[in-house]
Amino acid sequence: MLALKKTNNIIRELEAELGHDAVLSSIEDIYCYTYDSNCTIKQTEHPIAIALPASIEDVQKIARFCTKHNLPMVARGAGTNHVGGCVAKKGGIIIHFSRMNKILSISPENLNMIVQPGATVGDIQSLAESQGLFYPPDPSNLKVSTIGGALALSSGGPRGLKYGTAKDYILNLKVVLADGSLIETGSNCSKNVTGFNLTQLFIGSEGVLGLIVEATLKLIPKPQANKILLAYFDSIEDASCAVNKILEAGITPSVIDLLDKFTTQTIEDFKPSGLNTYKEAMLFIELDGSKSAISEDEAYIVNLLKDAEFERITSEQQAQTFWTARRAAFGAISKLKGNVITEDVAVPRTQIPTLVKGIKQINEKYNLTASIMGHAGDGNIHPNYALNFDDMDEMSRFYKAKNELFKLALSLGGTLSGEHGIGFEKANYLNCALGSRVYDISKQIKKLFDPKNLMNPEKLFIE
Numbered sequence: 001m002l003a004l005k006k007t008n009n010i011i012r013e014l015e016a017e018l019g020h021d022a023v024l025s026s027i028e029d030i031y032c033y034t035y036d037s038n039c040t041i042k043q044t045e046h047p048i049a050i051a052l053p054a055s056i057e058d059v060q061k062i063a064r065f066c067t068k069h070n071l072p073m074v075a076r077g078a079g080t081n082h083v084g085g086c087v088a089k090k091g092g093i094i095i096h097f098s099r100m101n102k103i104l105s106i107s108p109e110n111l112n113m114i115v116q117p118g119a120t121v122g123d124i125q126s127l128a129e130s131q132g133l134f135y136p137p138d139p140s141n142l143k144v145s146t147i148g149g150a151l152a153l154s155s156g157g158p159r160g161l162k163y164g165t166a167k168d169y170i171l172n173l174k175v176v177l178a179d180g181s182l183i184e185t186g187s188n189c190s191k192n193v194t195g196f197n198l199t200q201l202f203i204g205s206e207g208v209l210g211l212i213v214e215a216t217l218k219l220i221p222k223p224q225a226n227k228i229l230l231a232y233f234d235s236i237e238d239a240s241c242a243v244n245k246i247l248e249a250g251i252t253p254s255v256i257d258l259l260d261k262f263t264t265q266t267i268e269d270f271k272p273s274g275l276n277t278y279k280e281a282m283l284f285i286e287l288d289g290s291k292s293a294i295s296e297d298e299a300y301i302v303n304l305l306k307d308a309e310f311e312r313i314t315s316e317q318q319a320q321t322f323w324t325a326r327r328a329a330f331g332a333i334s335k336l337k338g339n340v341i342t343e344d345v346a347v348p349r350t351q352i353p354t355l356v357k358g359i360k361q362i363n364e365k366y367n368l369t370a371s372i373m374g375h376a377g378d379g380n381i382h383p384n385y386a387l388n389f390d391d392m393d394e395m396s397r398f399y400k401a402k403n404e405l406f407k408l409a410l411s412l413g414g415t416l417s418g419e420h421g422i423g424f425e426k427a428n429y430l431n432c433a434l435g436s437r438v439y440d441i442s443k444q445i446k447k448l449f450d451p452k453n454l455m456n457p458e459k460l461f462i463e
């Protein structure tokens, strides 16, 4: 903790650099920036101030200022990540990109869009779709999720199965490094093999290498139509086996999300939407493409999954109701005990049934209130744990379960995170997941970009 006088001097100097209204430092403001969607954060870990840059030059000034004063700098978009990614674990300055939220240009000819880091994924999608184009990555909170946060985590969402995640729709980045220099990682061409692929190095780097200040996104043509199909099963094992049956048949829906009965029931209790709650599990399937291809695929799936009970969605309004219900799962579960932690393991698709069975066993063994849901089509399952953080016994059982969950995923050839990242919540496990050689190389890369370790310290790596 910096002495009060020194802290005040730092705040005054930062205000002189950026302007008084571009720096927040009241106790109330600091408190609001002590959290992100991960609730296990200690309130003692807070920033000195929040800087609100309006331009790339402002970001460069902040980086130079932090380097001069040896202050950590923590990038923040909407603050909705689940891993404590944008919390100031070692104090310093939070750089909140809310004023750099513009879409700078869209080019239907070049199939790209240039955006500032604070633009929301929802706004990017809406603008693309208004011009017959498509930006597929769709974190469920896309209305607020910023593109800077989504790129720094390579966020995905339900459509990852057919379309991939944020890493698949990026051409070029402008990044401010710790010393205040500005680099461009690639080019706006759709093909580019000129030197190392630094663009992809920054995707998923969680703000520990540099500050993304502009991005050129790749767009694709918008599919002609889409249709939702709900398939209900007598067991979660049957539902997870059905995922591979669909894919093995050569059909790639845009979405195959799995929700267990506990999830559908909790959503219905939170906001009744007409989901069937007497079946043990549901697959939320979305097909897209030409209308005739959708009809053919739909008929094929209904014929293929003889053990499922289907509900076909016929109106756009009904489709929106079910999408809203699907996206409400996290919020609904958070209502049960006051707190929720969502995990994010991913395995090769063929291992989904084994993973789901294992998660069920772990949750039962530790007597935890948890839902099983996720983007089963791409092997990415999110067990959501409803928790009371004041219940020490429950928390201790949760941490044991989390340990076993990660071991299980790794033993199945899987990973610790499909789309939420590592942050500080999983930093303890990174060495084990990567292996010590790759872990050491990754730390050396971090040191090359950020020799003083000022960029989002204590995230990804244990110091």
Ligand SMILES: Cc1cc2nc3c(=O)[nH]c(=O)nc-3n(C[C@H](O)[C@H](O)[C@H](O)COP(=O)(O)OP(=O)(O)OC[C@H]3O[C@@H](n4cnc5c(N)ncnc54)[C@H](O)[C@@H]3O)c2cc1C
Pocket: 036, 037, 074, 075, 076, 077, 078, 079, 080, 081, 082, 085, 086, 097, 117, 138, 139, 140, 141, 144, 145, 146, 147, 148, 149, 150, 151, 152, 153, 154, 155, 156, 157, 158, 206, 207, 208, 210, 211, 212, 213, 330, 331, 419, 420, 456, 459
């Ligand atoms: C209800 C809910 C549903 C969600 N659903 C999904 C989902 O379906 N799929 C999914 O992948 N995720 C999901 N998430 C997780 C998360 O919201 C997303 O990953 C989201 O894209 C993060 O965006 P953000 O603006 O909130 O980033 P933040 O939380 O503000 O930041 C995330 C990380 O990025 C870094 N960062 C932010 N901006 C920059 C920048 N300009 N330069 C460098 N680093 C930066 C931060 O330091 C931090 O490490 C969900 C979260 C919630 C609360």
